[in-house]
Amino acid sequence: MVCLGNICRSPLAEGILKEHCKKKNLNWVIESAGTAGYHVGSAPHNQSQKVALQHQIDISEQRCRKFVKEDMDRFDLIFAMDHQNYIDIKQLSEEKWDTNKVKLILNEVHSIKNKDVPDPWNGTDKDFLYTFQLLEIACESIMNNYCAFE
Ligand code: 4NP
Numbered sequence: 001m002v003c004l005g006n007i008c009r010s011p012l013a014e015g016i017l018k019e020h021c022k023k024k025n026l027n028w029v030i031e032s033a034g035t036a037g038y039h040v041g042s043a044p045h046n047q048s049q050k051v052a053l054q055h056q057i058d059i060s061e062q063r064c065r066k067f068v069k070e071d072m073d074r075f076d077l078i079f080a081m082d083h084q085n086y087i088d089i090k091q092l093s094e095e096k097w098d099t100n101k102v103k104l105i106l107n108e109v110h111s112i113k114n115k116d117v118p119d120p121w122n123g124t125d126k127d128f129l130y131t132f133q134l135l136e137i138a139c140e141s142i143m144n145n146y147c148a149f150e
Contacts, residue, residue, distance in 0.1 A: 001105070002089055003081040006034030006064040008121050010081060011044035012132055013105065015052050015059040016139040024147065029075070033067040035088035040064050047120065047128040055132065072096040077146070079105040079138075082116035106134065108141040 001013035010032035021028050034040075042064045043049070052059045071078065072093045078101050080086040086104060090097050106112045117134055120127040 001030070001032040001079050001081075002035060002067055002085050003032075003117075004034055004036050004085060004088075004119065005039050005121065006032055006066070007039045007042060007045045008048050008119060008128070009117050009131055009135070010034065011059050011062045011064075012048050012052060013079065013081070013135045013139065014062065015057045016132075016135055017142060019057050020139055020143050024143075026147065031071075031075075032062070033065050033071060035067050035085055035092060037066040040066055045121070045128075047123075047125060051125070051128045051132045055136075067092050069093045069096045072098055072101065076101065078102045079108075079142075081105055082119070083114075105138045105142075108138055108145055110141070 001010040001017070003010040014030055014032035017030050021030065044059050044062050049060055067089060069092055073096060078089060080089055080102060083104065086102060089102055104114060106115045106117060117131060120131045
């Protein structure tokens with residue numbers, strides 16, 4: 001799961017998808033990262049932690065890291081939160097770029113095409129809730145699209 005800062009959107013996506021996997025006893029390796037290094041080592045944004053906890057998901061242990069090109073080898077799928085993340089992942093991946101692995105996360109939802117998950121950074125609790133709800137739908141779709149054990 002990749003966004004710009006790895007403190008608002010992608011930690012939520014990581015937390016939500018991990019919760020799905022826990023419920024289904026799946027041992028998927030799920031991580032998140034940012035294309036920028038502004039917040040490396042920091043915990044997720046307070047408002048992301050808050051909205052996650054309101055939905056019984058604890059993301060407080062996560063720590064921000066920057067996307068590295070080796071992630072392209074380590075993961076089968078890489079979900080970008082928005083179009084700019086996609087472009088930045090491509091640039092950071094250099095020779096390791098694999099177009100088949102990188103997806104816009106909302107494209108997993110069949111009724112949504114080529115839309116961005118809005119960045120709630122500097123936004124209200126309502127903005128963080130909207131982001132959470134979009135990511136819930138996206139992660140539900142990821143389970144439907146890639147999990148054979150329904
Ligand atoms: P994120 O949000 O990409 O969803 O984690 C942001 C976090 C930090 C910044 C921008 C967006 N920033 O400019 O520091």
